[in-house]
Amino acid sequence: MRQSVNKAIDVSNLWFGYDAESVLHDVTFQVEQGQFLGIIGPNGGGKSTLLKLLLGLLQPQQGSISIRGKSPPVPEVAYVPQTLSFDRQFPITALEVVLGAQSRHLSFLGRYRSEDVDCARYALEQAGVLEYESHLFGTLSGGISQRVLIARALVSNPSILLLDEPTSCTDQEAESQLFEIIETLKGSTTIVMVTHHIEVIAPLVEKVLCIHKTALVMDPKEMCEHLSFGLYHIPEMKERR
Amino acid sequence: MISFFTENPLFLSALLVGLLVSILGGSIGPFVVVKRIAFVSGSIAHSVLAGIGLFIYLERAVGIPMPPPIYGALLAAIVSALCISRAKRFFKEREDSIIAAVWAAGMAIGIILLSKTPGYTSEISSILIGNLLWVSPQDCLLLSLLTLMSLIFIVLRFQKLKLVLFDPDEAFLQGIAIHKLYEQLLILVAISVVALIQVVGIVLVMTMLTLPPLLSGLFCRKLSVMIGASIIFSMICTLSGLSSAYVLNFPIGASITLCAIVFYGVGRCIRWILTNRLICT
Numbered sequence: 001m002r003q004s005v006n007k008a009i010d011v012s013n014l015w016f017g018y019d020a021e022s023v024l025h026d027v028t029f030q031v032e033q034g035q036f037l038g039i040i041g042p043n044g045g046g047k048s049t050l051l052k053l054l055l056g057l058l059q060p061q062q063g064s065i066s067i068r069g070k071s072p073p074v075p076e077v078a079y080v081p082q083t084l085s086f087d088r089q090f091p092i093t094a095l096e097v098v099l100g101a102q103s104r105h106l107s108f109l110g111r112y113r114s115e116d117v118d119c120a121r122y123a124l125e126q127a128g129v130l131e132y133e134s135h136l137f138g139t140l141s142g143g144i145s146q147r148v149l150i151a152r153a154l155v156s157n158p159s160i161l162l163l164d165e166p167t168s169c170t171d172q173e174a175e176s177q178l179f180e181i182i183e184t185l186k187g188s189t190t191i192v193m194v195t196h197h198i199e200v201i202a203p204l205v206e207k208v209l210c211i212h213k214t215a216l217v218m219d220p221k222e223m224c225e226h227l228s229f230g231l232y233h234i235p236e237m238k239e240r241r
Numbered sequence: 242m243i244s245f246f247t248e249n250p251l252f253l254s255a256l257l258v259g260l261l262v263s264i265l266g267g268s269i270g271p272f273v274v275v276k277r278i279a280f281v282s283g284s285i286a287h288s289v290l291a292g293i294g295l296f297i298y299l300e301r302a303v304g305i306p307m308p309p310p311i312y313g314a315l316l317a318a319i320v321s322a323l324c325i326s327r328a329k330r331f332f333k334e335r336e337d338s339i340i341a342a343v344w345a346a347g348m349a350i351g352i353i354l355l356s357k358t359p360g361y362t363s364e365i366s367s368i369l370i371g372n373l374l375w376v377s378p379q380d381c382l383l384l385s386l387l388t389l390m391s392l393i394f395i396v397l398r399f400q401k402l403k404l405v406l407f408d409p410d411e412a413f414l415q416g417i418a419i420h421k422l423y424e425q426l427l428i429l430v431a432i433s434v435v436a437l438i439q440v441v442g443i444v445l446v447m448t449m450l451t452l453p454p455l456l457s458g459l460f461c462r463k464l465s466v467m468i469g470a471s472i473i474f475s476m477i478c479t480l481s482g483l484s485s486a487y488v489l490n491f492p493i494g495a496s497i498t499l500c501a502i503v504f505y506g507v508g509r510c511i512r513w514i515l516t517n518r519l520i521c522t
Contacts, residue, residue, distance in 0.1 A: 057410060073414055081410065090275055090407050091464045100404045103415040110397045136462055152411070 007066070008033045008160055008190035009054065014063035016046075016053060023049050027063070027215040031207065033159070034187050038201040038220075039194045041211035047194045050211060051162050054192070055079055067160065075104065078158035080149050080166050088138035094145075095133040098123055098152045119155055127151035127181060143174025150181060161185065163193040167200075179204065252487065255373035258381055259479040259497075262436045263453075265388040267472030268395055269433040270454035271464060272426055276406045279451045281427065284340040285321045286434045286446035288347025292317025293368055294354030301358045310368075311380050314438060318431035321347060326424045371442030371494035373483070380439065387432050394429065395468070402426060403464055440479070441494035452501040453478060459512040478504060 009031040016024040023046045031037045041047050052058045053065060056072030067074040078101070098120040105116050124130040127147040132140060137148065146166055153161055167175040175197075182191060182204065195201055202208075202220050210216045273282050296313030299305045307313070321343045328339045355365060367375050376384075395402070401422060405412040409419050430450075437446045457470030481504075482497025489496070 055410070055414060057413060073416075075414075075416065077414065079410065079414060081408075086408065087275075087277075091458065091462060091467055092403065092407055093463065096403070096463070097407075099400075100408065100411055101415065103401060103404055103412070103417060106400055108397075110400050112400065134462075 007031065008035065008068060009037075009192070010064075010066040011054075012064050012066075014050075014053065014065065015061050016049060016058065017061060023213065024053075024211075025214045027211075029209055029215055029217050031190055031192065033190055035207060036182075036186055036191045036205045037193070037207045037209055038198075038205035039192065039209045039211060040196070040198050045212040047211050048164055050215075051079075051164050051192070051194060054162060074160075075156075076159040078153035078156060078161050080146075080153045080161070080163040082165050082168055086137070086145075090138060092137050093134050094124065094129065094137055094140065094148045095120055097137050097148055098155050101152045101155045120151075123151040123155040124148070126154060128177065143170040143177070146170055146174065146178065147181075150178065154181075154185075158189065160190045160192070163191070163195075165194050165196065167195065167197060175200070251374055252483070254376070254381070255493070256480070256483060258376045258384060259373055259440055259483060260476055261381075261384055261388055262433075262440050263475035263479045264472050265384070265391055265433045265436050266449050267453050267475035268392060268468050269429050270450045270475070271457070271467045271471050272402065272406065273430060273450050274454040274458065275464065275467075276426075278427075278430070279447055280337070280340050281322075281325055282430050282434055282450045283447045284325065284344040284347075285318050285427075285431050286438065286443050287344045288321040289314040289317045289435060289438060290351025290368065290443065291347040291354070292320075292351075294351035294358070298354040298358045301360070309377065309379060311383065311435065311439070314435045315432065317347060318435050319428055322427035322431040323424065326420075326427050330420055367442070368438065369442050369444055370492055371438060371440050371445065373440055373493050376439050384436050384439070387436060391429050391432060394425070398422065398425075399465065441497055445494050445498045448498045448501055449475065449478070452505045456501075456505045456508045459508050474501075474504065 007030045009029075011030070012028050014024055014027040015022070027046075027050065029037075039047050039050065049058065053060055054067065054072060055077065056074070065072055067077060095117075099112055099116065102112060102116040102120065105113055107113070121130060121133065124133055127150050129144055129147045129151065132144055132148065137145060140148065150166070153163075166178055170178065179200070182193075185191060186204070193201060193205075205220050208218045208220055210218060273279055292313035292315070293310040294313075295317075296307045296310045300307040324343055325336070325339050328334045329336050401412070401417050404415065405417060405419050405422050405426075409423075412419050412422075433450065434446050437449050441449050453474040454467060454471040456474050457467045461467040461470050478501040479497055482500040483493060485491060485500065486493040486496035
């Protein structure tokens with residue numbers, strides 16, 4: 001356990017399944033503080049399940065997960081989900097979405113402090129979407145709403161940032177803006193990003209985790225041609241394990 | 242116009258109870274609408290027949306002294322709300338199927354118990370279609386207490402409730418007990434359903450929990466503002482429904498419901514005109 005305190009994320013012999021169907025088999029990997037980990041793999045491979053386990057939304061059936069030496073959920077972790085998972089008709093503004101990540105600071109009377117509102121506005125400004133603060137979240141475009149979610153993740157200055165396919169519904173411009181924000185966080189924040197855009201994240205990440213039921217940790221330079229074309233090298237995974 | 246309320250003490254108390262229930266229903270309704278759980282409220286509303294039937298049966302057929310049937314309704318509503326929430330959470334059942342099962346089970350138990358109770362027919366119609374004129378001072382006191390408690394809960398928990406309904410995963414990461422809070426919301430829905438049954442009856446409860454919030458949602462961007470507007474619209478619907486019921490000699494519950502539908506239709510037209518004008522300019 002002493003060793004895992006120095007790691008940002010320490011996953012060891014993790015097994016998980018939904019009902020009788022096994023999803024993750026014996027997954028082991030570590031992420032150092034400030035490292036950028038890219039998670040790739042085919043649909044149904046268990047990428048999003050792994051993120052949910054890291055967040056504490058699911059509990060492992062076997063094995064252990066340690067986030068900065070503690071079991072999830074850990075307050076230092078922030079999460080950027082896919083925008084498609086939200087109800088677009090919900091009456092909530094972009095500022096209120098960001099303020100949601102300050103709920104730990106709510107007073108007994110259920111009110112946000114003025115400094116929390118200032119921090120939320122600053123996070124929106126950092127993400128370049130302050131002008132949309134009073135817009136309804138559901139009326140924003142995919143790229144803008146994604147940046148609002150990034151502002152929400154950044155507002156609490158997290159030490160670990162988990163992103164679940166953040167560019168799945170964004171255009172090229174929004175995608176490059178997102179990676180600009182991530183670039184500024186590199187080194188100071190541990191970043192774990194699930195993505196299908198292997199060729200885009202390859203120059204940014206320090207480690208790649210290829211997940212298809214089980215996990216294969218790779219150096220970005222190791223990613224073969226198959227991976228760079230968006231294919232997952234399942235035979236190689238089997239062989240190397 | 243207002244004179245008949247002041248001249249007739251029965252109508253005046255009906256007006257007061259109606260406005261009180263409008264505050265409760267108007268404040269809970271927006272949560273029901275934004276979380277899309279209107280049919281949960283319908284299921285709870287119909288299942289209260291079991292509690293009402295049980296209390297009437299135990300008193301009339303078995304001879305056990307029982308509190309007024311509204312307490313039976315409250316008990317059944319809360320049990321139903323917990324059943325719906327826990328069956329989904331622990332047994333991973335499909336929510337729509339649980340809603341249908343609770344709806345049918347409550348009605349079936351209520352019908353059987355009431356059919357075994359002598360002289361129940363006069364009360365069943367007021368339960369099904371509601372009658373504000375039948376509300377006793379004790380009922381009125383209970384409704385006042387429930388409304389006050391619900392409002393305090395909403396004010397203190399508003400931000401957390403909003404987060405749980407919009408993004409439960411983020412709420413969980415913020416350390417909020419999401420299942421507990423959602424269950425508390427369902428209990429509030431159950432309480433407001435019981436209150437609204439006094440006004441519009443079991444059959445029409447869903448309209449009063451959904452139409453005023455829908456109408457306010459046409460013009461409000463924030464949930465907090467939507468709640469305020471929904472309370473005002475609920476009061477207007479109750480007031481106009483009571484007036485039209487008096488003038489046209491209609492059943493009160495149905496008149497209030499029809500007024501709510503008409504106001505929603507007018508609101509939708511206004512919204513359509515405003516949107517088109519904005520697009521054209």
